[in-house]
Amino acid sequence: MISLDSPVAVVLGDSKKAKKFTDGLGLRTVGDLLRHFPRRYVETGTLTKVEDLQPGQMLAVVGEIEKSEVKTHQDRRTGKPMSRVETWLRTDGPRLQMTFFARHTGSAHWRAGKLAPGQVGLFLGQAKQFNNQWQLTHPSMVLFGASGEGGDDDIATVEAIGDLYPIYPLTKGLESWDVARVVTFARSVVDGLPEVVPAAVREQYDVVDARTALDWVHAPEDERQVARAHRHYRFEEALVTQLVLARRRRAVRELGAQARDGGDGALLAAFDERLPFELTAGQREVGEQVAADLARSHPMNRLLQGEVGSGKTLVALRAMLRVVDSGGQAALLAPTEVLAQQHHRSITAMLGDLAGGALLGGTTVELLTGSMTKTQRTGPMSRLASGEAGIVVGTHALLEDKVQLADLGLVVVDEQHRFGVEQRAALTDKAGSPPHVLVMTATPIPRTVAMTVFGDLEVSSLRELPAGRAEIQTNVVNVVDHPSWLDRAWQRVREEVEAGHQVYVVCPRISGDEIEQGATGEPAYDDGEGEGPAAARPLAAVEDVVTMLADGPLAGLRLAVLHGRLHPDVKDATMRAFGLGEVDVLVSTTVIEVGVDVPNATVMVILDADRFGVSQLHQLRGRVGRGGLPGLCLLVSAAPWLSPARDRLDAVAATTDGFELSRVDLEQRREGDVLGRSQSGWRSTLQNLRVLRDEETIVQAREAAEALLEADPDLAATPVLRDAVADLEASAAADFVEKS
Numbered sequence: 001m002i003s004l005d006s007p008v009a010v011v012l013g014d015s016k017k018a019k020k021f022t023d024g025l026g027l028r029t030v031g032d033l034l035r036h037f038p039r040r041y042v043e044t045g046t047l048t049k050v051e052d053l054q055p056g057q058m059l060a061v062v063g064e065i066e067k068s069e070v071k072t073h074q075d076r077r078t079g080k081p082m083s084r085v086e087t088w089l090r091t092d093g094p095r096l097q098m099t100f101f102a103r104h105t106g107s108a109h110w111r112a113g114k115l116a117p118g119q120v121g122l123f124l125g126q127a128k129q130f131n132n133q134w135q136l137t138h139p140s141m142v143l144f145g146a147s148g149e150g151g152d153d154d155i156a157t158v159e160a161i162g163d164l165y166p167i168y169p170l171t172k173g174l175e176s177w178d179v180a181r182v183v184t185f186a187r188s189v190v191d192g193l194p195e196v197v198p199a200a201v202r203e204q205y206d207v208v209d210a211r212t213a214l215d216w217v218h219a220p221e222d223e224r225q226v227a228r229a230h231r232h233y234r235f236e237e238a239l240v241t242q243l244v245l246a247r248r249r250r251a252v253r254e255l256g257a258q259a260r261d262g263g264d265g266a267l268l269a270a271f272d273e274r275l276p277f278e279l280t281a282g283q284r285e286v287g288e289q290v291a292a293d294l295a296r297s298h299p300m301n302r303l304l305q306g307e308v309g310s311g312k313t314l315v316a317l318r319a320m321l322r323v324v325d326s327g328g329q330a331a332l333l334a335p336t337e338v339l340a341q342q343h344h345r346s347i348t349a350m351l352g353d354l355a356g357g358a359l360l361g362g363t364t365v366e367l368l369t370g371s372m373t374k375t376q377r378t379g380p381m382s383r384l385a386s387g388e389a390g391i392v393v394g395t396h397a398l399l400e401d402k403v404q405l406a407d408l409g410l411v412v413v414d415e416q417h418r419f420g421v422e423q424r425a426a427l428t429d430k431a432g433s434p435p436h437v438l439v440m441t442a443t444p445i446p447r448t449v450a451m452t453v454f455g456d457l458e459v460s461s462l463r464e465l466p467a468g469r470a471e472i473q474t475n476v477v478n479v480v481d482h483p484s485w486l487d488r489a490w491q492r493v494r495e496e497v498e499a500g501h502q503v504y505v506v507c508p509r510i511s512g513d514e515i516e517q518g519a520t521g522e523p524a525y526d527d528g529e530g531e532g533p534a535a536a537r538p539l540a541a542v543e544d545v546v547t548m549l550a551d552g553p554l555a556g557l558r559l560a561v562l563h564g565r566l567h568p569d570v571k572d573a574t575m576r577a578f579g580l581g582e583v584d585v586l587v588s589t590t591v592i593e594v595g596v597d598v599p600n601a602t603v604m605v606i607l608d609a610d611r612f613g614v615s616q617l618h619q620l621r622g623r624v625g626r627g628g629l630p631g632l633c634l635l636v637s638a639a640p641w642l643s644p645a646r647d648r649l650d651a652v653a654a655t656t657d658g659f660e661l662s663r664v665d666l667e668q669r670r671e672g673d674v675l676g677r678s679q680s681g682w683r684s685t686l687q688n689l690r691v692l693r694d695e696e697t698i699v700q701a702r703e704a705a706e707a708l709l710e711a712d713p714d715l716a717a718t719p720v721l722r723d724a725v726a727d728l729e730a731s732a733a734a735d736f737v738e739k740s
Contacts, residue, residue: 308622599627
C-alpha cells in the first residue's frame with residue numbers, strides 16, 4: 001500500500017530525473033510530492049493573451065502552431081551543413097518565433113512533424129526581440145491531444161488535458177509536465193488519505209474533503225475548484241495551529257497561580273491620588289481587565305498593544321503596584337539598557353515619594369543591568385531576595401541564575417519582538433509558582449497576527465492618546481529630486497533649537513557598515529534593492545553625521561551622539577543631559593526607538609528613512625510631540641518616486657494611526673518576515689496559511705478549535721486531528737508557542 005509517508009521513490013520509479021525531485025525540490029515522501037502545489041495555472045481552452053512583452057520576460061503560454069519550416073545553414077565553427085526548424089506560434093497577441101537547431105536533417109523533419117500547423121500546446125521560454133520579431137528562446141513545451149512520447153527533453157505530449165494546466169515550482173532540469181506526470185500517477189495509487197478536519201467541522205465551515213481537495217488542486221476544471229482546494233488546506237493548517245494555541249491557553253488556566261487581588265490597595269490608591277491627570281477611558285478599561293486577571297488563581301497571560309505614547313507604561317505600573325499591594329514583587333524586562341534606565345527613571349519619577357520604600361508607605365524600585373559592577377549589584381540583589389524591593393527594572397541581567405526574588409508575582413515584558421522566548425521563560429521560572437505575565441508592545445499587531453503568533457495571549461489594545469499629546473506632522477524630504485530640501489531641513493532644525501526646543505537626528509548606521517546591536521542590516525522588504533540612486537549612496541552613520549553637522553549646518557549648537565556601542569554610563573549620562581536640556585541635537589541610532597520620553601523634543605530628522613520599516617518609523621517619530629508642543633518628523637530619502645520604498649514613506653506621512661500602518665507594513669514585507677525573524681519556527685510551520693490574506697479562515701478556525709476542545713478536551717474522538725496537533729506541539733515551532 002502506498003501512503004503519504006511512503007518514500008517518493010515508489011512513484012518516481014527508475015526515472016532519470018528522480019534526483020531532481022529528491023535533491024532539487026527536497027521531496028522525500030509521497031506526501032511531500034502531493035503537497036507540492038502548482039504556483040499558478042494556465043487556461044488550455046483559449047490562446048493566452050500576450051501583451052506588454054518585455055525582453056527577458058519568462059512566458060508560459062498556450063499557443064497554436066501556424067507553420068514550421070526546415071532550413072539549412074552552415075555552422076560557423078565547423079563549416080559543416082546544419083539544419084534548423086523555424087516555427088511560428090500564434091497567441092492572443094503577437095506571434096512568437098521559435099528556432100530549433102538539429103545536427104541531422106532527419107531529426108529536424110521529425111521535430112517539424114511534431115510541430116505541425118494547428119497543433120496546440122503549452123510553450124515555455126524567454127521573450128526576446130530580434131529584427132522586430134518577438135521570439136521565444138530556449139523553449140520547452142507540452143503538446144495537447146498528441147499521443148506517444150516526445151523524442152526530446154523539451155517536448156512532452158499528453159492525450160488528455162483539462163481546462164487548466166498546472167505550472168509547478170521547479171528546479172533546474174525539471175519541467176512542469178515532469179512534475180504533473182508524477183503527481184498524476186501518485187494521486188492514482190495513494191491510499192488512505194487522512195481526513196484531518198472532522199466531517200462535522202467540514203460541513204459547518206464549507207470545507208471539501210481531503211481527496212477532493214487533492215484532485216482539485218492538481219487537476220482543476222475551473223478557478224472555483226482551485227479556490228475550494230486551497231480553502232481546504234488553509235483551513236486545515238489554521239485549525240491545527242489554533243488547537244495548539246487553544247490547548248496552551250487551557251493549560252495556563254489550569255496552572256495554579258497566586259491570586260493578586262491588591263490587598264487593601266493602599267499603594268495603588270496613593271499613586272492614583274498623586275496623578276496630575278485623568279486616566280483615559282482606554283487606560284481605565286485595560287486596567288480593569290488586568291486587575292481581573294491578577295485576581296484569578298491562574299496566571300494572567302495578556303498582550304497589551306497600543307499606540308506610541310498611549311500610556312502603556314502607566315497601565316503596567318498600576319498593575320505592578322497592585323501586585324505589591326498584594327505582598328508580591330513585579331519585574332519589568334526591557335530589551336536595552338537605554339530603555340531599562342529610561343523605565344527606571346520614569347517609574348521612579350511617577351511614584352515620587354512613593355519610591356522611597358515601604359517605611360514611607362511606598363516601595364523600592366531597583367535597576368539591574370549587565371553593565372553594573374558586582375558592588376553595584378549587591379544592594380539591589382539583596383533587597384530583591386529579601387522582598388524589601390517591590391519592583392525591579394532590568395535587562396537580560398535579570399535572567400541570571402544568581403538573581404533571586406522573594407515572591408515574583410508579575411512579569412512585564414516590554415517590546416516582546418526583541419526578546420527570544422527562552423529569555424522570557426527563564427524569568428518566568430524564577431517564581432515559586434507561575435507568575436502573571438503582561439507583554440507590552442508599541443507595534444500594533446493586526447488581529448490575525450495576534451491570533452496566530454500571540455495566540456496563547458489575551459489581547460488588550462490602547463488606541464486613545466492621553467491629553468496633551470500634540471499632532472505630529474510628517475514630511476518626506478526627497479534628496480534626489482530636490483537636493484536643496486536637505487539644507488532647508490537643517491535650517492529648520494536650527495530654527496527649532498533657537499526657539500528653545502530639542503531635536504533628534506536618526507541614522508541607520510553607527511559608523512561605516514556597523515549597524516546597531518540587534519539590527520539585521522538588511523531591509524525587510526522586496527524592493528529590487530541595489531538599483532537606482534539610493535543604492536549608490538553610502539548610508540548615513542552617526543559618527544560621520546555628527547561631524548558633518550558640527551562643522552557645517554549646525555555649527556555652534558550642542559550636539560551629542562547615542563548608540564549601542566557606547567559604554568552604558570556614557571549612554572545614561574547622554575540621555576540625562578538630553579532630558580535636562582543640556583543637549584540641543586541628539587544624533588542617534590534606533591536605540592531611542594521606544595520608551596525615551598523628552599517632552600521638549602519637537603523635531604526628528606530620519607536619514608535614509610527608506611531603510612527602516614513602516615512600524616519602526618512610526619515608533620521613532622513617537623519620540624517627538626510628547627510635551628504638548630506640535631511635533632515634526634522629516635523622512636530624508638533618495639528612494640525614487642513611485643518605488644515601493646517611497647510608497648511606504650508616503651504611507652507613514654499620510655497617517656499617524658499605528659494600527660493602520662502596521663497592516664501596511666506587514667502587507668509589504670517579505671513573507672518570511674511577517675511573523676518576525678526570531679520566530680522562524682512558525683515560518684517553517686505556516687506552509688499554506690498567510691496571516692493577513694486568510695483572516696476569515698483563521699477566525700473560523702479559532703472558533704472551531706474552541707468548540708472542539710469544549711466538547712472533547714483530549715480530541716479522543718478525532719484521532720487524526722489529535723495526531724496532527726501532537727506533531728505540531730512536538731516541533732520546534734511549538735516550543736515558541738509554549739514560551740511566548
